[in-house]
Amino acid sequence: MARVNWLRRHVRPEQLRELSLLALIVVAVMFFGSMIEGYYSFRTFNRIASSVAIIGVVAVGQTLVVLTRNIDLSVGSIAGFTAFFVGTLIANHNGVNPLLAVAISIAIGGALGVVNGVLVAWGRVPAVVVTLGTLAIYRGVLVDLSGAKTVTTDSLPQWLVDLPRLNIAPVGDLDVRPLFVVAVVIVILFQFGMGYLSFARRFYAIGSNPEAAQLIGLPLKRVVFIAFVVSGALAGLAGFMTLARFGNITVEAGRGLELNVVAAVVVGGVNIFGGSGRVTGAMLGAIMIGTLEQSLFRLGVSEFWRDALLGLLILLAVASDAVILKRLNRIWARTELKRIDSLAERAP
Amino acid sequence: MNSLRRWETLLFVLLLAVVSLNATESRYYLGVGNFINLFQLSIEKSIVALMMAFVIIGAEIDLSVASVMGLAACVMAYTFQQGAPLPLAILLALAAGVLAGLNNAFWIAYVGLPSLAVTLAGLIGYRGLARILVEDRAIGGFPLWFNALGQQGLIGPLTLSIMIFVILFVFFAVLLHASAFGRLVYVVGSNVEAARYSGVRVARVKTALFAGSACVSALAGVLYAARLGSVRGDMAEGFELDVITTVLLGGVSIFGGKGNMVGVGLSLLLILNLRNGMGLADITGNTQNYVIGGLLILSVLVPNIYQDIQNKWKGRER
Amino acid sequence: MTAAAELDSPILDIRGVAKRFDATQALDDVSLALLPGEIHALLGENGAGKSTLIKIITGVHQPDRGQMWLNGVRVSIASAADAQRMGVAAIYQEPLLFPDLNVAENIFICHRDRGAVVDWSTIFRDAEAILAKLGVALDVRSPARGLTLAAQQSVEIAKAISMDVRVLIMDEPTASLSAHEAEELFRLVRDLKRQGVAILFVSHRLEEVFALADKITVFRDGRLISTHPRAETTPSRAIADMVGRQIDLSRRRATSARLEPLLSVTDLGRRGVFEGVTFDLRRGEVLGFAGLIGAGRTDVGLALFGIEPATSGTIRLRGEAIKVRSPQEGMRLGIAYVSEDRRQLGLVLPMSIFANVTLPALRRYRNRCGLMRTSLERRTAETFRTRLAIRTPSVDLAVAKLSGGNQQKVMLSKWLNTNPSILILDEPTRGVDIGSKAEVHAIIAELAAEGIGVIVISSDLPEVLALSDRVLVMREGRQMAILDGDDADPETVMNAAMGQTSAKPLGWPA
């Protein structure tokens, strides 16, 4: 009993959820490690880290959107759009300041997010409909405006081409690459932001109980709008990261990213009904997906098992949220009641 | 009721406008051959849209339809390649579709998960299974009769798919509007709790919706394979967008309980003619895609704005 | 806190406020003054305009006409945020908490002046301080999810206090509370009163109102009918003002001859919800279920009908042991349950009257091909339209367009059409105008006379007493008593329902 109490006081069910995901990742890594020769290497780490970086950044924005009981399916198109246009811009003006380029990426993404946000918050069009639509529109506009061109590595300045393999802090053979660092910084920033900023707490409030939020006068529409703008802006940043990582950008860049991102968020324990979930969870979800993506093919099985497993993971994640987490919450609440009762008895 | 009828009138007027615009813009538009093509080029999506209307009226959504199409086609191609006779392979494909649908239904109707999440998992997972089966290959070499069924007219210029579509349209229209099942779909879509409190077996209705949706998608997948004469793992990728757009544009409410087959039929005709007209005007599929995406958003936005204006007007009248 | 001199001038002065929704005049020229340190009760039937007034005061709606003065300054409250800034707070029947936020955050959610960064240690300390002041023991770090209703109400009050509230509106705050919890709440309310807060208290429970309020105002049909200090009015007068006439719900005389029990329930229970329910229901009998909201009466009904099956105990129908595991089984056994929540659980509002009427018995209206025989459906609906006097131009009309009373009759038709031998009515006259109420009562009596066993679950004590042959009283998931015919007087029932033996409930019509 005492131990349960200790657990209850120090760990929330949501954290338990993240811990079990972490355990699952460890198990998966150990499994792959035992099956694949030379799996435990810095190369594997780098590989997973750089594939996680892009998904992770977008997943942070998606977390905000899902917290408010919405969904943003247009992130892949936003990332592609940004990657292509910023790529073209840099190709034409090689002297563009790197920071300016990043800022432009974020601005383009944010602007596209504004469109989503306005339509959802003020147009009262369901997010699935809006973002399924803009998924097609943004990609379509990109293809039309691009004039059938490709951004290629040779047209980019050297700093950008070298960016992905730049080693920020060499620790032995371990490369700490900038893209991964960006993702980690974003996650930490948002983790603290979501925990400590008054405004950010409203995302939780609104997803938790939208009617109440409306009644006590929380700016419901504004918060939903901002969630979409942030999601768009981070997708824009991810677009820049895509440009840096792959160098060659066709009009297809970022296609299908939204599926990975939504999967990461859901697997990471962000409740699809809104209100609960953390940025770190989404990042863990992204790591799980990245690990699968980068490891399965080395087992010698079809790379497409990844998708089948991913579908299964989403199902299990949502089911465990709906069934197990609810039960855990009840157990937690019950012990809480008992504690209050005993307090009340002691102090009549 | 009134506003619904108004929506269909609007669709009809739009359809007339598109048809007359097409007829004046392109002299190739009015012709039997073109009309057959116009249907034939999107016939699989049209078939899937019919059942999607049921799902959305039932206040659910099925994002996995395109992946089920791909899965069914791949199961057929794979088993055929492994030596199964084609009719058997087709049956297995349909069975795979039904299984996929039952899997969706289990999680949605019996575990109570949101259909958006479950069918998103299906969208990813079923596609994965399809690609595991055929990987990066293209499987073809089906018997000639099979390809002919997909490509040539069966009665006059009417292909098998078009005839299946017409039969299904009539069947589904009757099913939705005149049958007990159709009534239950509306009831479940309007107020699922009231349905439960009235002794409606909600889980069964939902199971029927998702199994039906997947079964029809599987059939569409096989027809698609017949039309193309070969099968690839990425077949029909992204079709769900067009299918859902068609249904929503047809006046079916994304919140369930509202909509009818006339609207869906009109919206199908509108989209097909629009696409065809743009194609004939040398506007590429890409531009068509985003016009359709825009239509999807507008089909929900416009009624909302209309309602706002109406409310404001009423407020002033007071 | 408040200087004595200010005590006479109102904090909130409402002058000639009116509001219209479509065809209904929800509020018509209402003037009301709330004084500091005063508890002002608001009475009225459903639809009398109480909630509209509350929504106007809290900035959810804007009045069409009229003025509001706060501390002698004319104000317009354009939004809920405005209301909060002016020190106007509201507590509703259902606490408006955020289940995923912790208790402390819930308390301070409306504070916009606590800075952009949440200082958790301060916020926890402050929350603990406020709760300590209220004498409530709660872990401020735990999320609101899983708190009992009473605990949630405490958080709501703490929230109001934290904002330095000057006007507190309480909309049926005790509806879901046990007697003990309600008493705790009143203690907090009286504390606030002493601190000079003006309190607007809305309740349907006359006994609470007369125990607590300093002034009592009655609304009817959007108009203010009367305002009296408590000492100058009586419960029966207040009721008369509410309904517009003295009502006489004459007691239905129990038919004496009793047949064998139709339904025998022994020690019925559902884990964690209710337990130990034992009763017999005979043919032609009306059995009343009395108790406070949340006492578990509805849950017994749901268990009998199979929506939330019982987990223990036995049910016998005409002597045979049965299990009801789903509504379908319940219906097959001839049990019908008419839900308390017409709009959410009872009717499919956008659909036609006839479609609603035939819904539970859909099978009977199917031809061999599975197609609906709509002409037969219409005929059935027409029969009930005549029989129950449903006022509608056509049975094709959407149910949403009917008035509450007629909707209730459609619900009754729907279930009578399944030819039940046992009819469970949950709050059959909630939100129904007084005329239709009498009609519904007459129908219930008629059905019993036809030999149907009827269970009436109602929070309206006079109604239960008037209708029932016997009354079963529940409290906190337990059966407290079954009172036979003449034994069932208001005092006994209320005592059983509140778990008290001594304190005589206040304010019931003599």
Add this chain to the structure above:
Amino acid sequence: MSKLLMGVAAAALLTLLPQVATADDGMATPGKDVSMVLLPKFLGILPFDQAHKGAEEAAQELKNPAKLQFLGPTPQNSVAGQIEIVTNATTQGVKAILLSNNSGDQIVPAAKAAQAKGIKVVTWDSPIPSSEGEDVFVAQVDFGDIGKVMADMTLNLTGPEGGEFAILSASPDAANQNAWIAAMKVALKDAKYAKLKLDDIVYGNDESEKSYTQAQALLDKYPKIKVIMAPTSVGIVAAAKALQDEKLCDKVKISGLGLPSEMLAYTKNGCAPEFALWSFVDLGYLAYTTAYQLATGTLEAKEGAKFKAGRMGEFTITKDPTRAKGLRVLMGPFTIYNKDNVEAAAK
């Protein structure tokens, strides 16, 4: 039996040939109104854009008043999109369709329907595998030769001791890619290449991200790999970038088919010392000229027919030796690029 018949038919054709040739001498008649559709595999990559340029150049020379429609699907919708465009073009009654086929034989029903309406279907870059529904294929180079060159380049890069290599192709349905791979496999049977071992064939679908990760995957999966052969312009740059980012350019080399302008940096830094390509501008020019002449009747799609293609000189229609049936016009050699000539070509 069929061979014999074909031989007879070919002989018969040969006897007819002089008359055809003299009828209009294979010279284009400029200024005729010939509406045409140029249909690439999909929109958005450079080579197809270059082909478009070449076709426009030819259109100007031939003073064709009808505008050339450059219509293509998006990559993810390539098959259905190509079919739709061919079908719509048929309805519009254009005179010729210039198709770079990405749909395998799935395009056949649509192409046949076009021919039935008298439309000339000229494939370029990538043919219809069964050659049904196709008048003639304008081949950039001999597919058998590409196979040999790919084998040669691989051996050059591994050195005489040989080693493991893998192929990174575009899409599994691209007829040209498959033909080249098949030809390379045939070539590998030669004792000269006995020490080369083909590990795997993977597909990047002409998406640079997919190609990039596929290349990485190859590096992980086959630690002893020495060469990645990517006969696709999208795949080769993506693979080169992956190699560079992995800092493995000294151990593993990239080769294949690529555009000099895109490959310049990698050739110079040694990641991709050697690769090959032909001119897509010329290919577009030749395909256009061929289709124009077929549509105006100055040329017939028959084996042995000769025609003049403007600045590119004279060409002959022959049987396509790389397919069971079908005719082709062979454009001509490709260039092998290395650090000596790549810079000049990139300009």
